[in-house]
Amino acid sequence: MTSLHSHPLFSRLESAQRILVAGAGGGFDVYAGLPVALSLMHRGKDVTLANLTFSAVxxxxxxxxLAPDVARVTPGTSLHQTYFPERTLASWLDLHGYxxxxxxxARVGxxxxxxxYRALIEQHGIEAVVLVxxxxxxxxxxxxxxxxxPEEDMASVAALAGIDLPERLVISVGFGVDAYHGVSHGLVLENIAALETEGAYLGAFSVPRTTREGALFLDAVAHAQAHTPEHPSIVNGSIAAAVRGLFGDIQFTTRTRGSELFINPLMSLCFTFELEGIARRCLYLDRIEDTHLMRQVSSAIAEFRDGVDSPRPPRRIPH
Structure with a gap:
């Protein structure tokens, strides 16, 4: 049992020296893990960064x-497309001496x-994974x-659920941002409560801009926006706006034109979990276990959804 002044996530990682921080859902997800990754680096940990990519690797x-379906990306990696979040992050890390x-x-099943994942874990002697x-x-x-x-997120969860490691943890950052994709955040809270009752919820913490890691996260997101002006990350832009203390319908890209955003302080909270608990509660994880292609993951989820007779309706948060 940890003390109140020591967050369980960092307590669980205390004995691990070599830690993998990986973006679960593609795009710029790895950026959402930067504050934790940088904090671990600043404490002397050997942190490896990875991301499920949307780029044509x-x-x-x-x-x-390094092995089939996992590639090393550095600031000088050659790929003829401007949308390449992994290279953009590598360039930012290089600028700051990390x-x-x-x-x-690769975006596979x-x-x-x-x-x-196994190849990367073996290559670097990884002792713990933080999926973001x-x-x-x-x-x-x-x-x-x-x-x-959910396709990429749950493919990542399923992949790691089949790998035995001392610690497999999950961080969810950006509460409220998925309303655009039909997620009921009342149900998100209900699911977090259920994970708490099962002992899989490890609590939450914020990323203040007054911390070294918070300031660096804001700088990294600004750098990414400047280097990917045609396709900036809505999620990390929203999180960064929340970290800066902005509120309401804050528009920072034409990609959200016509949509009402709800930037709020909860977006900067890192909700933390045991991966096993999330895997255990996913009702279709067994159906995607034997997939080899991401479209097979999508088809399996769609087939499961067709068999759900009474989906849980959105749950309103009282106001």
């Missing part, structure tokens, strides 16, 4: 591949993704009316 040179390799997992979701759809069981975009 099939075009990377052979020497970039180790500047970010590993990219559970079996090859698990093999890629920029958003809250990783907390959906599957029987809710709206799931958001």
């Amino acid at each position: 099939e075009g990377l040179p052979l020497d970039a591949w 180790p500047s390799t970010v590993h990219a997992f 559970v079996q090859p993704l698990r093999a890629a 979701d920029g958003g809250t759809d990783i907390l959906m069981r599957g029987d809710e009316t709206g799931l958001g975009t």
